[in-house]
Each structure stands twice: as structure tokens, then as C-alpha cells.
Amino acid sequence: MSKVLLVGCGHMGSALLNAWIDLKSFSFAVVDPFNFKELKKHYYNKKVQIFDKKLTQKQIKKFDIIIFAIKPQVAKKVISEYKDFEFKKNSLIASIVAGKKISFFDKNIKNAFQIVRVMPNMPALISQGISCFVPNKHFSTTNKKKINDLFLKVGKTIWLRDEIQIDKATAISGSGPGYVFTLIDAFEKASQKIGFSKKISRELVLATLLGSARLMQTTNKEPSDLANSIAVKGGTTEAGIKVLKKNNPNKIIYDTFLAAYKRASKLGKE
Numbered sequence: 001m002s003k004v005l006l007v008g009c010g011h012m013g014s015a016l017l018n019a020w021i022d023l024k025s026f027s028f029a030v031v032d033p034f035n036f037k038e039l040k041k042h043y044y045n046k047k048v049q050i051f052d053k054k055l056t057q058k059q060i061k062k063f064d065i066i067i068f069a070i071k072p073q074v075a076k077k078v079i080s081e082y083k084d085f086e087f088k089k090n091s092l093i094a095s096i097v098a099g100k101k102i103s104f105f106d107k108n109i110k111n112a113f114q115i116v117r118v119m120p121n122m123p124a125l126i127s128q129g130i131s132c133f134v135p136n137k138h139f140s141t142t143n144k145k146k147i148n149d150l151f152l153k154v155g156k157t158i159w160l161r162d163e164i165q166i167d168k169a170t171a172i173s174g175s176g177p178g179y180v181f182t183l184i185d186a187f188e189k190a191s192q193k194i195g196f197s198k199k200i201s202r203e204l205v206l207a208t209l210l211g212s213a214r215l216m217q218t219t220n221k222e223p224s225d226l227a228n229s230i231a232v233k234g235g236t237t238e239a240g241i242k243v244l245k246k247n248n249p250n251k252i253i254y255d256t257f258l259a260a261y262k263r264a265s266k267l268g269k270e
Contacts, residue, residue: 002146005055005063006030007078009039012096013069015125019154021046026150029063031055054081061086065147067094067118072267075100079108086111092143094118098170099267101163102136114139116147117166119174120154129155132169134162167268171260179256184209 002025006013009032017028021043029049030039036052043050060066066087070078075097087093092114093105102115116139120131131151135144144159151157160166184205191201216223231238 002026002064003062004028004065004067004150005060006032007066007068007082008032008070009035010069010071012120012122012124013067014039015122016067016069016120016154017043017048019124019127020150021048023150023153057085061088064088064091065094065150066091067096069096072097072099075104076108079105082109084110087113090114090140090143092116092139092147094147096120098174099167099264101268102134104268106136114143116143117163118147118151119166119170120151121173122177124154127154130173131155131157132166132173133157133159134166135159163268167264168257168261170264171257174264175260179253 004020004026006017006028007030009017009030013030013032017030020026020028027047029051030043031051031054032039033052036050040050060082066082068075068079093109093112094116095102095105096118098119100117102117105112105115114136116133116135118131118133121129123129124131131154133147133151148157148159158169160169187205187209188198188201191204192198196204212226216226219226227237227241231241
């Protein structure tokens with residue numbers, strides 16, 4: 001059985017832990033001084049150890065996987081507490097800290113050897129996420145399978161070529177749900193402005209978006225081809241798409257991704 005330590009258990013950390021908790025081949029512990037009381041209460045009798053302070057050398061050496069699930073703004077302070085620890089042989093350190101590079105962990109944790117950056121996203125809450133990985137050169141095949149199996153529990157996994165790619169993935173899949181929810185909000189508000197109630201707007205919008213995504217996934221057709229198949233000349237869809245294209249949605253989405261990517265890159269330098 002592989003022992004996993006989760007350092008930090010906020011929104012993403014708890015989403016992952018809730019999905020993993022029943023896995024037979026892993027056991028879990030959490031260190032989080034900020035949410036200690038709430039976590040202790042929530043995971044009572046669920047075989048999860050909850051710590052409210054830095055672990056000792058003896059405790060740390062029991063873990064096979066150490067996952068840092070903290071905000072980038074506090075990363076240096078938190079990770080400095082692990083600077084001089086010796087870890088279990090063949091243990092791995094995984095980071096879901098946005099923007100923080102592998103070199104950051106090399107620099108701030110003296111005995112870190114096998115390190116992997118992971119970027120999951122919030123649909124992991126319902127096991128419909130996608131997680132992107134970039135390992136360092138020391139990462140073993142055994143540990144790759146181990147961490148991949150963990151994150152398969154919360155959705156799809158994809159291994160990327162380098163850290164530039166993971167910063168770009170952070171801007172797309174990591175932040176993407178936020179953009180989608182913003183668009184859904186705009187869909188709903190426009191529906192209400194036309195004259196539907198909030199309840200009916202929600203039903204219309206969610207069914208349309210979910211059904212469209214599933215149709216594209218099932219048919220494997222290009223989105224532009226599917227759009228064109230609906231946009232009959234002189235029809236309602238064509239009229240709406242003309243307004244959309246007039247406002248250049250391609251540029252809006254590109255600028256959105258670019259802003260998030262630049263922010264992820266900047267976080268890596270702070």
C-alpha cells in the first residue's frame with residue numbers, strides 16, 4: 001500500500017482526497033493548520049490522519065507520495081518547512097501549485113529527487129476532470145504509473161513534454177472551467193433578458209451546452225462543421241452566429257488564454 005501525504009487541503013486538495021479516499025491500494029494523511037478543525041471533523045472515522053503542524057522527520061519518512069496542494073503565494077513559506085527532510089527511498093514529490101516550476105522544488109527541498117508537476121481542474125470534484133503532468137528527468141516508470149493511477153480516479157490524464165506546456169495547460173484546462181462558468185452565466189442572463197425565468201434559463205442553457213459537447217464527442221466532428229450543419233442559410237442560427245463572429249470570439253478566447261498563461265509564467269518567477 002502506498003502512503004500519500006497531502007500538504008494543504010483547500011478546494012482542490014479536498015476534491016482529490018474525496019475521490020481517492022476509498023482506494024484500496026493507497027492510504028492518506030493531510031497536514032493543514034488552517035483547516036485542521038474542519039478536516040478533523042469531516043474525515044472523522046474515514047481512516048485519514050489529519051495533522052495541524054509540520055511533521056517530524058520520522059513521520060515524513062513513512063510516505064511514498066507527498067503532494068503539495070497549496071496556493072503559489074504561500075508556497076515558499078510552506079515548502080521551506082520540508083527543506084532538510086530526508087524522504088523514503090523512491091518516494092515522489094508532486095506539486096499542483098500553479099506556476100511553480102520543478103526547479104523551485106529542487107532549490108527549496110534539498111533531498112527532493114523524483115518530482116512531478118500536476119495540473120488538475122475543478123471537474124475533478126465529480127471525477128470528470130483532466131490532469132496534466134510533467135516529471136523531472138529522475139522520475140521512474142513505477143512512480144509514473146502510481147501517480148497516473150491516482151489521478152485517473154478524478155478523470156483523464158495527459159503527460160506533456162515540458163513545463164512551458166504545463167503553464168499553457170494551466171491557462172486552458174486548469175482555468176478553463178472558470179471561463180466556461182462565466183460564459184454559462186452570460187447565456188443565462190441573456191436568456192432571462194429575453195423573457196425566461198431563472199429556472200427555465202438554467203435548464204435550457206445546461207441541456208444545450210452538455211448535449212452539444214456530448215454530440216461533438218460522440219460524432220468526433222469538427223466544431224465548425226457541426227455549427228455549419230445547424231446554420232441553415234437565412235435561418236435563426238446563422239443570424240446568431242453572424243453576431244458572434246462580428247465580435248471576434250477567436251480573439252477573445254485567445255486573449256483570455258494568453259492572459260492566464262502569462263500569469264502562470266509570472267507565478268513561476270516569483
